[in-house]
Amino acid sequence: MIEAHNIFKSFGDKLILNDISVKFQKGKTNLIIGQSGSGKTVLMKCLVGLFEIDKGSIFYNNRNFSRMSFKQKKEIRKEIGMLFQGGALFDYMNVEENVGFPLLMFSDMNTQQRKERVDFCLRRVNLEKSNKLMPSELSGGMIKRVAIARAISLNPAYLFCDEPNSGLDPQTSNVIDNLISEITKEFDITTVVNTHDMNSVVEIGDFIAFIYQGQLWWQGDKNQILKTENKEINDFVFASELTRKLK
Amino acid sequence: MKLISILGKYLLLMQQVFVKPDRVKLFFRQIMSEFITLGVDSLGIVLIISVFVGAVVAIQTAYNIDSPLIPLSMVGFTTRQSIILEFSPTIISLVLAGKVGSRIASEIGTMRVTGQIDALEIMGINPANFLMQPKIFAAVIINPVLITLSIGFALFGGWIACIFTGEVTSTDYISGLRSFFDPYTITYSLIKTSVFAFIITTVSGYHGYQTRGGALEVGAASTKAVVYSSILIIIFNLILTQLLLA
Numbered sequence: 335m336i337e338a339h340n341i342f343k344s345f346g347d348k349l350i351l352n353d354i355s356v357k358f359q360k361g362k363t364n365l366i367i368g369q370s371g372s373g374k375t376v377l378m379k380c381l382v383g384l385f386e387i388d389k390g391s392i393f394y395n396n397r398n399f400s401r402m403s404f405k406q407k408k409e410i411r412k413e414i415g416m417l418f419q420g421g422a423l424f425d426y427m428n429v430e431e432n433v434g435f436p437l438l439m440f441s442d443m444n445t446q447q448r449k450e451r452v453d454f455c456l457r458r459v460n461l462e463k464s465n466k467l468m469p470s471e472l473s474g475g476m477i478k479r480v481a482i483a484r485a486i487s488l489n490p491a492y493l494f495c496d497e498p499n500s501g502l503d504p505q506t507s508n509v510i511d512n513l514i515s516e517i518t519k520e521f522d523i524t525t526v527v528n529t530h531d532m533n534s535v536v537e538i539g540d541f542i543a544f545i546y547q548g549q550l551w552w553q554g555d556k557n558q559i560l561k562t563e564n565k566e567i568n569d570f571v572f573a574s575e576l577t578r579k580l581k
Numbered sequence: 582m583k584l585i586s587i588l589g590k591y592l593l594l595m596q597q598v599f600v601k602p603d604r605v606k607l608f609f610r611q612i613m614s615e616f617i618t619l620g621v622d623s624l625g626i627v628l629i630i631s632v633f634v635g636a637v638v639a640i641q642t643a644y645n646i647d648s649p650l651i652p653l654s655m656v657g658f659t660t661r662q663s664i665i666l667e668f669s670p671t672i673i674s675l676v677l678a679g680k681v682g683s684r685i686a687s688e689i690g691t692m693r694v695t696g697q698i699d700a701l702e703i704m705g706i707n708p709a710n711f712l713m714q715p716k717i718f719a720a721v722i723i724n725p726v727l728i729t730l731s732i733g734f735a736l737f738g739g740w741i742a743c744i745f746t747g748e749v750t751s752t753d754y755i756s757g758l759r760s761f762f763d764p765y766t767i768t769y770s771l772i773k774t775s776v777f778a779f780i781i782t783t784v785s786g787y788h789g790y791q792t793r794g795g796a797l798e799v800g801a802a803s804t805k806a807v808v809y810s811s812i813l814i815i816i817f818n819l820i821l822t823q824l825l826l827a
Contacts, residue, residue, distance in 0.1 A: 411705035422696035
């Protein structure tokens with residue numbers, strides 16, 4: 335479980351996160367949603383420690399991450415897998431090397447064991463026989479799947495996904511969403527997904543936190559979000575003509 | 582104030598770079614790979630420039646010797662001294678600042694803007710150490726090798742020029758090359774080269790690492806890396822010459 339207590343973060347004079355407190359449960363796909371510029375990416379980067387928070391605290395299974403030394407944070411980070419918006423695969427490594435990189439750095443596996451684990455992860459994301467391809471040879475959806483395989487290679491306890499569907503067609507988006515949701519349940523991971531894709535919200539949102547102007551405006555699940563009377567969240571969820579008609 | 586701020590950021594980055602690598606075995610593998618990228622891949626341009634610079638220095642020296650009292654072997658002597666003391670270590674290091682420096686800055690800068698450095702950080706890896714330390718060690722080791730080859734090829738270029746222009750005989754040139762040789766000049770040259778290699782890799786790495794934004798900023802970082810490395814090479818050339826030769 336990941337808990338954030340009263341988080342404040344500003345850049346210069348601009349307050350980006352304003353007193354955010356939220357809990358992300360284990361074994362669930364937790365979504366952070368909100369308009370562009372609402373602060374959801376900053377919140378995620380604060381949670382993983384890429385940004386230092388100004389005030390508040392972050393707990394990973396009751397371990398206070400925000401008060402940890404660099405060395406202690408490094409240990410927690412070995413339990414974290416992250417899927418970046420663009421995939422962030424290492425350009426100079428092929429698929430197999432990308433997925434095997436965390437294993438090479440942090441496990442005592444020999445070459446054969448590493449190869450088996452890489453093959454398992456690639457099979458899990460339906461990418462068999464792509465081991466030797468370079469990132470430049472992959473499609474957008476394949477890049478995301480390799481990034482997921484890399485993120486789960488070390489059996490993480492926490493999985494963060496920053497806009498996993500950006501730049502993908504609706505069908506591929508669905509595949510990625512389902513993959514994230516399945517992996518979360520299968521490996522009992524605390525997954526936090528940052529998205530503004532409404533399909534993801536309806537499909538996989540076990541828990542949803544809606545961020546509006548840097549504040550936690552609403553929280554609930556995929557069933558509650560469609561019935562809420564909250565104006566801001568309705569403006570966000572039913573932004574298009576089509577969704578308004580469907581409602 | 583801005584200069585102090587940049588110096589402070591540079592020193593803080595170096596503090597992150599010079600720590601024990603997470604995986605020593607992988608670190609040595611990275612160094613071997615950097616030997617190829619930074620050293621072997623630069624061999625062609627270094628040798629071509631060296632041969633032509635050596636040839637030009639020899640011809641210019643011969644052209645400037647008018648007095649019959651000065652022996653023609655002075656062409657070989659002057660070419661050797663110019664090449665060892667200045668042309669090979671400084672000019673070739675400036676060329677490498679352009680070639681290797683821009684490569685390092687753009688490589689690390691691109692990794693920064695595409696989130697690859699964040700990915701390393703999330704994995705619990707020290708990105709500054711992982712990306713920069715192998716490059717620094719590799720350049721400090723391989724650049725003196727490049728410069729030694731450069732000196733050899735430049736002196737060969739001078740010999741070719743003397744033969745083809747007929748200004749100086751082969752015997753005179755070689756006799757000049759061998760006269761009054763002080764091995765310390767080689768030591769001085771290689772010390773300079775190692776310091777320049779450190780400047781090129783750390784300054785370029787710093788500019789790459791500080792990149793924020795997109796393609797435009799990566800280009801700007803690459804340009805800054807070359808400009809600042811070159812300026813620092815020129816400044817340290819003067820400082821080291823004063824310290825080691827005065």
